[in-house]
Amino acid sequence: xxxxxxxxxxxxxxxxxxxxxxxxxxxxxxxxxxxxxxxxxxxxxxxxxxxxxxxxxxxxxxxxxxxxxxxxxxxxxxxxxxxxxxxxxxxxxxxxxxxxxxxxxxxxxxxxxxxxxxxxxxxxxxxxxxxxxxxxxxxxxxxxxxxxxxxxxxxxxxxxxxxxxxxxxxxxxxxxxxxxxxxxxxxxxxxxxxxxxxxxxxxxxxxxxxxx
Numbered sequence: 001x002x003x004x005x006x007x008x009x010x011x012x013x014x015x016x017x018x019x020x021x022x023x024x025x026x027x028x029x030x031x032x033x034x035x036x037x038x039x040x041x042x043x044x045x046x047x048x049x050x051x052x053x054x055x056x057x058x059x060x061x062x063x064x065x066x067x068x069x070x071x072x073x074x075x076x077x078x079x080x081x082x083x084x085x086x087x088x089x090x091x092x093x094x095x096x097x098x099x100x101x102x103x104x105x106x107x108x109x110x111x112x113x114x115x116x117x118x119x120x121x122x123x124x125x126x127x128x129x130x131x132x133x134x135x136x137x138x139x140x141x142x143x144x145x146x147x148x149x150x151x152x153x154x155x156x157x158x159x160x161x162x163x164x165x166x167x168x169x170x171x172x173x174x175x176x177x178x179x180x181x182x183x184x185x186x187x188x189x190x191x192x193x194x195x196x197x198x199x200x201x202x203x204x205x206x207x208x209x210x211x212x
Contacts, residue, residue: 007054013054055082
């Protein structure tokens, strides 16, 4: 179970995000707060894996939250949701401080994938923000090569199943092929999309509408 603290000052957004996160059986929202001091207090007394900060514009709080967690020795990782129009210079200022960066209007299944991936130690960048981010600042971003995905029919089938969180064996069962063959296809998909993990490939599948 992934423990999440939600940080937002917007009541409507709060209710929507609570409903979305609560719909995933692998995610538990342990608290909802409005600032970094409250985040630290919760992280010290509860089991918190991810802090999810919903920012209306990129305020200094987007940087203060991870700084406060690190300063107090909290191990929780931090994802920031930002407006799509945030400038690349601002994004790159925030990016080194956080473990995940997504649009505030990103698809719900993309957000839950990101939360679980970051909780496991990964770095997650919304594909729609990748072009606005200086890649070197993140050590690489979740993005494709641009234009068509250039996958074979079978690779596209495998990609479409990744957002469901299926194992290689389960994907093989869905497609009627062996596990080793699926492993080969997954490696090819990751290489062709220019990403580093199944989770980032799944994010692109959602972004591009390539899902079953």
